[in-house]
Amino acid sequence: MSRATLLLxxxxxxxAPSAEVAVALGRADVASGLDEGRQAQLRRHVRLLPDHWPVAALTRQFDAGDAAGAMWLRADPCRIQPDINGARLLDHGATLDLDAGDVAQLLPALRPLFGxxxxxxxxxxxxxxxxRLAPSTRLPAFTGPDEALGTDLFEHLAAxxxxxxxxxxxxxxxVVLHNHxxxxxxxxxxxxxxxxxxFWGGGALPDHVASPHARFHGGDELACALAATAGIDAPLPDSYAAxxxxxxxxxxTMRDLPTLDQAWLRPALAALRSGRIDSLVLDTADGAxxxxxxxxxxxxWRRPRADFQA
Structure with missing residues:
Protein backbone atom coordinates (compact mmCIF):
# COMPACT_ATOMS: atom_id res chain seq x y z
CA MET A 1 0.00 0.00 0.00
CA SER A 2 1.19 3.52 -0.80
CA ARG A 3 0.37 5.87 2.05
CA ALA A 4 1.55 9.38 2.84
CA THR A 5 1.64 10.69 6.40
CA LEU A 6 2.16 14.38 7.10
CA LEU A 7 3.15 15.42 10.61
CA LEU A 8 1.69 18.87 11.18
CA ALA A 16 -8.29 28.08 8.58
CA PRO A 17 -7.41 25.78 5.64
CA SER A 18 -8.20 26.44 1.99
CA ALA A 19 -11.65 25.47 0.72
CA GLU A 20 -10.28 22.30 -0.92
CA VAL A 21 -8.55 21.13 2.25
CA ALA A 22 -11.57 22.08 4.39
CA VAL A 23 -13.81 19.81 2.30
CA ALA A 24 -11.36 16.90 2.61
CA LEU A 25 -11.03 17.36 6.37
CA GLY A 26 -14.80 17.35 6.73
CA ARG A 27 -15.05 13.97 4.97
CA ALA A 28 -12.07 12.34 6.70
CA ASP A 29 -12.04 9.74 9.46
CA VAL A 30 -10.89 11.48 12.63
CA ALA A 31 -9.11 10.13 15.71
CA SER A 32 -9.09 12.65 18.54
CA GLY A 33 -7.99 12.74 22.16
CA LEU A 34 -4.58 11.22 21.42
CA ASP A 35 -1.58 12.31 23.47
CA GLU A 36 -0.37 15.82 22.70
CA GLY A 37 3.13 17.12 22.16
CA ARG A 38 6.12 16.46 19.96
CA GLN A 39 7.21 13.31 21.74
CA ALA A 40 3.75 11.75 21.60
CA GLN A 41 3.42 12.61 17.91
CA LEU A 42 6.73 10.99 17.00
CA ARG A 43 5.96 7.96 19.18
CA ARG A 44 2.93 7.28 17.01
CA HIS A 45 5.34 6.59 14.15
CA VAL A 46 8.48 5.07 15.69
CA ARG A 47 9.06 2.30 18.21
CA LEU A 48 12.07 2.23 20.51
CA LEU A 49 13.39 -0.84 22.32
CA PRO A 50 13.76 -0.49 25.24
CA ASP A 51 10.80 1.85 25.39
CA HIS A 52 12.27 5.12 26.63
CA TRP A 53 12.98 8.50 25.04
CA PRO A 54 16.75 9.24 25.16
CA VAL A 55 16.90 12.37 23.02
CA ALA A 56 20.52 13.11 23.89
CA ALA A 57 21.77 9.66 22.87
CA LEU A 58 19.77 9.69 19.63
CA THR A 59 20.97 13.12 18.53
CA ARG A 60 24.51 12.33 19.69
CA GLN A 61 24.58 9.29 17.42
CA PHE A 62 23.27 11.44 14.58
CA ASP A 63 25.81 14.22 15.25
CA ALA A 64 28.93 12.20 16.08
CA GLY A 65 28.23 8.47 15.64
CA ASP A 66 29.73 7.56 19.04
CA ALA A 67 26.72 7.28 21.37
CA ALA A 68 27.04 3.54 22.09
CA GLY A 69 28.40 2.46 25.46
CA ALA A 70 27.56 5.55 27.51
CA MET A 71 24.74 7.63 28.92
CA TRP A 72 24.27 11.07 27.40
CA LEU A 73 22.71 14.28 28.57
CA ARG A 74 22.15 17.41 26.52
CA ALA A 75 23.64 20.52 28.17
CA ASP A 76 22.50 22.99 25.56
CA PRO A 77 23.61 26.63 25.62
CA CYS A 78 20.77 28.96 26.54
CA ARG A 79 19.87 32.48 27.60
CA ILE A 80 18.10 33.11 30.88
CA GLN A 81 16.58 36.53 31.51
CA PRO A 82 16.08 37.58 35.16
CA ASP A 83 12.86 39.43 35.93
CA ILE A 84 10.96 40.62 38.98
CA ASN A 85 9.44 37.18 39.55
CA GLY A 86 12.54 35.03 38.95
CA ALA A 87 14.21 34.11 35.67
CA ARG A 88 12.90 32.92 32.32
CA LEU A 89 14.27 30.78 29.52
CA LEU A 90 14.23 32.96 26.41
CA ASP A 91 16.60 31.26 23.94
CA HIS A 92 18.25 27.89 23.57
CA GLY A 93 20.33 25.99 21.04
CA ALA A 94 19.98 27.17 17.46
CA THR A 95 18.10 30.37 18.34
CA LEU A 96 21.34 31.75 19.83
CA ASP A 97 23.03 31.66 16.41
CA LEU A 98 26.24 30.06 17.67
CA ASP A 99 29.15 29.04 15.49
CA ALA A 100 32.39 27.12 15.94
CA GLY A 101 34.13 30.26 17.19
CA ASP A 102 31.66 30.61 20.06
CA VAL A 103 32.17 26.98 21.02
CA ALA A 104 35.96 27.37 20.92
CA GLN A 105 35.73 30.28 23.34
CA LEU A 106 33.04 29.14 25.78
CA LEU A 107 33.43 25.38 26.07
CA PRO A 108 37.01 25.31 27.45
CA ALA A 109 35.86 27.39 30.41
CA LEU A 110 33.27 24.75 31.29
CA ARG A 111 35.45 21.67 30.80
CA PRO A 112 37.18 21.78 34.24
CA LEU A 113 33.80 22.01 36.01
CA PHE A 114 32.26 19.02 34.27
CA GLY A 115 35.51 17.09 33.84
CA ARG A 132 29.05 11.95 28.52
CA LEU A 133 28.01 10.00 31.62
CA ALA A 134 28.83 6.59 33.02
CA PRO A 135 26.31 3.92 31.94
CA SER A 136 25.14 3.45 35.54
CA THR A 137 24.35 7.15 36.13
CA ARG A 138 20.93 7.81 37.66
CA LEU A 139 19.31 10.96 36.37
CA PRO A 140 16.41 13.02 37.72
CA ALA A 141 13.56 14.09 35.46
CA PHE A 142 14.49 17.01 33.21
CA THR A 143 12.15 19.23 31.18
CA GLY A 144 12.78 19.75 27.47
CA PRO A 145 13.63 23.35 26.55
CA ASP A 146 10.73 23.79 24.14
CA GLU A 147 8.32 22.98 26.96
CA ALA A 148 9.99 25.51 29.25
CA LEU A 149 10.48 28.36 26.78
CA GLY A 150 9.23 31.62 28.24
CA THR A 151 8.49 30.13 31.65
CA ASP A 152 10.14 30.50 35.04
CA LEU A 153 13.45 28.63 35.25
CA PHE A 154 12.84 27.62 38.86
CA GLU A 155 9.74 25.64 37.91
CA HIS A 156 11.96 23.30 35.88
CA LEU A 157 15.00 22.73 38.05
CA ALA A 158 15.70 19.07 38.81
CA ALA A 159 13.97 18.26 42.08
CA VAL A 175 28.77 31.84 37.11
CA VAL A 176 31.42 30.72 34.59
CA LEU A 177 29.35 31.85 31.61
CA HIS A 178 28.19 35.11 33.18
CA ASN A 179 31.79 36.14 33.85
CA HIS A 180 33.17 35.01 30.49
CA PHE A 199 20.09 19.87 30.97
CA TRP A 200 17.64 17.51 29.27
CA GLY A 201 17.08 14.38 27.18
CA GLY A 202 19.21 11.98 29.23
CA GLY A 203 19.55 8.28 28.47
CA ALA A 204 21.37 5.55 26.57
CA LEU A 205 21.06 4.68 22.90
CA PRO A 206 18.15 2.27 22.26
CA ASP A 207 18.92 -1.24 21.10
CA HIS A 208 16.47 -0.89 18.25
CA VAL A 209 14.47 1.83 16.50
CA ALA A 210 11.76 0.79 14.03
CA SER A 211 9.05 2.49 12.03
CA PRO A 212 6.28 1.23 9.74
CA HIS A 213 7.25 3.89 7.21
CA ALA A 214 9.46 2.93 4.28
CA ARG A 215 10.73 6.51 3.98
CA PHE A 216 10.93 9.18 6.65
CA HIS A 217 11.58 12.73 5.53
CA GLY A 218 12.59 14.30 8.84
CA GLY A 219 12.29 17.90 9.94
CA ASP A 220 14.11 18.79 13.18
CA GLU A 221 17.25 17.09 14.46
CA LEU A 222 15.34 14.60 16.64
CA ALA A 223 13.19 13.37 13.76
CA CYS A 224 16.28 13.11 11.57
CA ALA A 225 18.10 11.20 14.31
CA LEU A 226 15.22 8.75 14.73
CA ALA A 227 14.98 8.21 10.97
CA ALA A 228 18.72 7.72 10.63
CA THR A 229 18.81 5.23 13.52
CA ALA A 230 15.93 3.33 11.92
CA GLY A 231 17.82 3.36 8.61
CA ILE A 232 15.13 5.18 6.63
CA ASP A 233 16.27 8.79 6.53
CA ALA A 234 15.93 10.97 3.44
CA PRO A 235 16.22 14.71 2.78
CA LEU A 236 13.03 16.75 3.03
CA PRO A 237 11.98 18.06 -0.40
CA ASP A 238 10.60 21.57 -0.92
CA SER A 239 7.09 20.35 -1.69
CA TYR A 240 5.03 17.18 -1.73
CA ALA A 241 5.96 14.51 -4.26
CA ALA A 242 4.23 11.14 -4.15
CA THR A 253 8.46 23.26 11.98
CA MET A 254 6.37 24.98 9.30
CA ARG A 255 4.41 28.00 10.52
CA ASP A 256 3.25 29.48 7.20
CA LEU A 257 -0.16 27.92 6.51
CA PRO A 258 -0.47 29.23 2.93
CA THR A 259 2.85 27.58 2.00
CA LEU A 260 1.91 24.39 3.85
CA ASP A 261 -1.44 24.36 2.06
CA GLN A 262 -0.11 25.12 -1.41
CA ALA A 263 3.13 23.11 -1.39
CA TRP A 264 2.02 20.11 0.68
CA LEU A 265 -1.66 19.63 1.51
CA ARG A 266 -3.24 20.27 -1.87
CA PRO A 267 -0.60 18.32 -3.86
CA ALA A 268 -1.07 15.39 -1.44
CA LEU A 269 -4.84 15.53 -1.98
CA ALA A 270 -4.26 15.57 -5.75
CA ALA A 271 -2.08 12.45 -5.41
CA LEU A 272 -4.88 10.79 -3.43
CA ARG A 273 -7.55 11.66 -6.01
CA SER A 274 -5.41 10.40 -8.89
CA GLY A 275 -4.67 7.08 -7.17
CA ARG A 276 -0.93 7.69 -6.85
CA ILE A 277 -1.36 7.07 -3.11
CA ASP A 278 -4.01 4.93 -1.44
CA SER A 279 -4.43 6.99 1.73
CA LEU A 280 -3.32 10.22 3.33
CA VAL A 281 -2.84 10.76 7.08
CA LEU A 282 -2.62 14.22 8.65
CA ASP A 283 -1.28 13.98 12.21
CA THR A 284 -1.34 17.19 14.27
CA ALA A 285 0.92 17.78 17.27
CA ASP A 286 -2.05 18.28 19.58
CA GLY A 287 -3.44 14.79 19.12
CA ALA A 288 -5.86 14.94 16.17
CA TRP A 301 -23.28 15.48 2.89
CA ARG A 302 -20.52 16.26 5.39
CA ARG A 303 -19.76 19.90 5.97
CA PRO A 304 -16.24 21.29 5.42
CA ARG A 305 -14.16 21.87 8.54
CA ALA A 306 -13.31 25.42 9.44
CA ASP A 307 -9.98 24.37 11.02
CA PHE A 308 -7.82 21.38 11.97
CA GLN A 309 -9.42 20.95 15.41
CA ALA A 310 -10.85 17.45 15.94
Missing part, protein backbone atom coordinates in the same frame (compact mmCIF):
# COMPACT_ATOMS: atom_id res chain seq x y z
CA UNK A 9 2.09 21.55 13.86
CA UNK A 10 -0.56 21.88 16.56
CA UNK A 11 -3.99 22.57 15.08
CA UNK A 12 -4.33 25.83 17.02
CA UNK A 13 -1.33 27.18 15.05
CA UNK A 14 -2.66 26.27 11.63
CA UNK A 15 -5.71 28.50 11.34
CA UNK A 116 36.08 17.15 37.61
CA UNK A 117 32.53 15.84 38.02
CA UNK A 118 33.35 12.87 35.75
CA UNK A 119 31.24 13.97 32.81
CA UNK A 120 33.19 15.41 29.85
CA UNK A 121 31.40 18.11 27.88
CA UNK A 122 31.73 18.68 24.13
CA UNK A 123 29.81 20.10 21.19
CA UNK A 124 29.96 18.30 17.83
CA UNK A 125 27.36 20.83 16.66
CA UNK A 126 27.52 24.44 17.94
CA UNK A 127 23.90 24.45 19.08
CA UNK A 128 23.95 21.00 20.73
CA UNK A 129 26.23 20.42 23.71
CA UNK A 130 26.60 17.03 25.40
CA UNK A 131 27.70 15.50 28.67
CA UNK A 160 14.83 16.18 45.14
CA UNK A 161 18.08 14.67 46.33
CA UNK A 162 18.95 13.37 42.82
CA UNK A 163 18.53 16.87 41.46
CA UNK A 164 20.73 18.57 44.06
CA UNK A 165 23.94 17.80 42.20
CA UNK A 166 22.52 19.16 38.95
CA UNK A 167 21.24 22.33 40.57
CA UNK A 168 24.72 22.91 41.96
CA UNK A 169 26.41 22.25 38.60
CA UNK A 170 23.97 24.59 36.89
CA UNK A 171 24.72 27.39 39.34
CA UNK A 172 28.46 26.99 38.85
CA UNK A 173 28.10 26.88 35.06
CA UNK A 174 26.03 30.07 35.15
CA UNK A 181 34.48 37.97 28.43
CA UNK A 182 33.27 36.35 25.21
CA UNK A 183 29.68 37.15 26.19
CA UNK A 184 30.59 40.84 26.40
CA UNK A 185 31.96 40.59 22.85
CA UNK A 186 28.77 38.90 21.68
CA UNK A 187 26.69 41.65 23.30
CA UNK A 188 28.83 44.33 21.66
CA UNK A 189 28.17 42.64 18.30
CA UNK A 190 24.42 42.72 18.95
CA UNK A 191 24.18 39.00 19.75
CA UNK A 192 22.44 37.38 22.69
CA UNK A 193 24.60 36.10 25.54
CA UNK A 194 25.04 32.46 26.49
CA UNK A 195 24.57 32.68 30.25
CA UNK A 196 23.29 29.23 31.21
CA UNK A 197 22.91 25.59 30.18
CA UNK A 198 19.80 23.50 29.81
CA UNK A 243 6.39 8.06 -4.10
CA UNK A 244 6.03 4.34 -3.72
CA UNK A 245 5.56 2.81 -0.29
CA UNK A 246 4.64 4.33 3.04
CA UNK A 247 6.26 7.75 3.40
CA UNK A 248 6.25 10.15 6.35
CA UNK A 249 6.91 13.88 5.99
CA UNK A 250 7.71 15.83 9.13
CA UNK A 251 6.34 19.36 8.62
CA UNK A 252 5.98 20.38 12.26
CA UNK A 289 -5.29 12.52 13.29
CA UNK A 290 -7.23 12.76 10.00
CA UNK A 291 -7.20 9.75 7.68
CA UNK A 292 -8.32 10.32 4.10
CA UNK A 293 -9.25 7.78 1.40
CA UNK A 294 -10.53 8.20 -2.16
CA UNK A 295 -13.87 6.63 -1.29
CA UNK A 296 -14.60 9.49 1.09
CA UNK A 297 -15.47 11.68 -1.90
CA UNK A 298 -18.97 10.18 -1.66
CA UNK A 299 -19.45 11.70 1.78
CA UNK A 300 -20.76 14.84 0.10
Missing amino acids: PAARRLG DAGMPIDAPVPSRWYL GSEGRRWRSLLTEAQ PWNARRAAAGKRPVNSLW GEGDTLFDLT VFTLHRRQRWRF
